[in-house]
Amino acid sequence: MTDNFAIELTDIDKRFGAVHANNKVCLQVKRGNIHGIVGENGAGKSTLMSILYGFYQADAGQIDVLGQAYTFTDSHQAIAAGIGMVHQHFMLVENFTVLENVILGSEGGALLAHGLAAARKELTRLGDEYGLKVDLDATIDTLSVGLQQRVEILKALYKGAKILILDEPTGVLTPQETDELFRIFGALKQQGVTIMLITHKLREIMSITDQVSVMRAGQMVAHRDTQATSREELAELMVGRKVLLQVNKKPGNGRAPLLKVKRLSVSDNQGIERLKDVSFELRAGEVLGVAGVSGNGQTELLEALSGIVPMTSGTIEVLGFKMDAKHPLTPDRLRELGLAHVPEDRHRMGLITDFSASESALLGYHTDPKINSGIWLSNRKVEANCQALMQSFDVRPADPHLKSANFSGGNQQKLILAREMERNPEVLLIGQPTRGVDIGAIEFIHQRIIDMRDAGKAVLLVSVELDEIMSVSDRIIVLCDGEISGRIDAADADERTLGMMMANALDPIDPLQTMDDQHASSGQASSQETQA
Known part of the structure; x- marks a missing residue:
């Protein structure tokens, strides 16, 4: 590995049973750059980042971080190597202060007061250096989502991160908070921090990253300098066909x-x-x-x-x-x-994951005489109803007997949409x-x-x-x-x-x-x- 790269992944391979989640994936991330990683659901992005952060162990392949080879068996080792990760759902204790959240797990020994004082001094320095100022004595539940995200970034920097992985970081931010986050990215980059950005928002990829890598079906299919590509090309690389944006x-x-x-x-x-x-x-x-x-x-x-x-x-x-x-x-x-309703949370309200697709496809409509013979449901009609919905909305695989939990998130969503929209409300x-x-x-x-x-x-x-x-x-x-x-x-x-x-x-x-x-x-x- 050359000194030019913060991260170099070589032939990373990972299987979960019959699913080949990562298939000989190679990735090079330059030091001090913002590198985007994009791909459809199930493309292997999260698995790859989980391997880099020590949540999973690769079946094969090599990981090099800042010029040194590693085999991570847990996230503590990744953190020690200089990797920090800001998850899509924040890992914060809501009734703890900012300061308490940041030092949680690294309190500084038995003398807690001494550890708190040292942490306060260091966090003040980090806040000034990177534009990450936040009230260290505020409890998390009083902070906006944007400020909570700052706390997560501060946590990573406090633990010595030189490489930051951010998973869909703008999903719950206002445009103004997103602009502020990107300003922080710029400050981090100027100080030599490497940022790896996982997002499905191609506009953000084009506006903030230096390079972008595209994954599809567990493989790395393209690397581009961001200035040399477009949203249209990236979308086509992700899906394997032209996409109307x-x-x-x-x-x-x-x-x-x-x-x-x-x-x-x-x-x-x-x-x-x-x-x-x-x-x-x-x-x-x-x-x-x-x-x-x-x-x-x-x-x-x-x-x-x-x-x-x-x-x-x-x-x-x-x-x-x-x-x-x-x-x-x-x-x-x-x-x-x-009136028909497609709920926000498909798992909590949209379907029952233990039900078959055909059962989830009739939730709320089980009294419909088209699928109901008196007091009994007709299995044949229930399956035919589901098959028709799957065909109309291109649900894959088109198997009414498959458990709802075994479909991808996108296909679960299409099944719910088909159930509600095909009723012609x-x-x-x-x-x-x-x-x-x-x-x-x-x-x-x-x-x-x-x-x-x-x-x-x-x-x-x-x-x-x-x-x-x-x-x-x-x-x-x-x-x-x-x-x-x-x-x-x-x-x-x-x-x-x-x-x-x-x-x-x-x-x-x-x-x-x-x-x-x-x-x-x-x-x-x-x-x-x-x-x-």
Whole structure:
């Protein structure tokens, strides 16, 4: 290995039973550079990084770090070699302070006070040097997601990391927080830190990395200098075919409102208000996007609209039927009226992983006479129903008997989407439709959403992906701390404006201002209002 490389992986091989997760993978990462790694779900990225960080041991191959050969058997050895990893889901104790979280596991011996003082001094130095300042005495649960991520980076640097692996680091950040993170990357790079960035966001790869490597089906298929490639080429290398990165759609044709929400509030089991005075309308023939950092009321909105959780106050009118806190409609009744719901968390609410695909494909629709013979389900009809859904949405493998848990995340998602969308609902509520889904399936899912819109259906799309929101939606509302903090036509939206709305940094708006009011005030869509 030459001194030019921080990491050199040679012929890394790893199998899990019949699955060849890494097949003779080679990778060279230059010192002091930002190196992106991209690939579809199941391409082998996470397995490769887990081997580098000591979570897994390779069946064969060689690992060289900063000029020295290693065989890691656990992550402590990788940390000692100068590797740090910031996971997609942060490894922080919420009721501990920043300082306590950073030194956890390396407290400095029996004299804890001495260890804390030394750690405080070192963390202050690191914060000044890399622009990672954060209140060391603040408890984690009081910090924003962006600041929590800073703490994770500080933890790695405090333990001597010269190489940082970041797994989907911007998935829960606002655009402004993403910009700040990239500024931190620049400062780390200037100080000689090597960064390995795993992300599915090709725009970020193009804007921040020096080199990028592409994995497909367990193999490393390409290495590129970022300046010498494009998003289109990277997408094609990832999937093995040309991919349409922008949704091909005509302007929306919003007509009469099919869903009206007025002053909706929802509280959780502890009495904490999660949704506050939310009002909007959703029209036939349009996609209304709901943007916001995860955890700002999107889940409660979807679950209230679909009848899963009770509302505290306000009204919801679906296809002419009104419900309120005293007169709720059940999920079964809403489905009968023509409302379908694709939940945000496919494992918790979308399917039962121990069920076969054919069983998961009928959840919520088991009383349908097309698959139900009296009080008994017809196994033949259940399997035929699943087979038809799999064919329509290209679910692979097309095996109704296979356990739901044995499908990839993208194919699980397509099975749920098929179950809900093939029922031809008038109103579709859809949460995080492409979370954990590879780029080829994203293209397919987006087109199916637009097809529903063009057929005159009303679609409410909740997503933390701003590219998705801007590309698929016709109009957008933004939630911050359970309130609507902004409304905008998708054609007028950009990441900066949506980011300001997500941070509630724009002027407050009247909670009763409907989308009609906004269109009227801007002189737009008057024909739509006339139709309504």
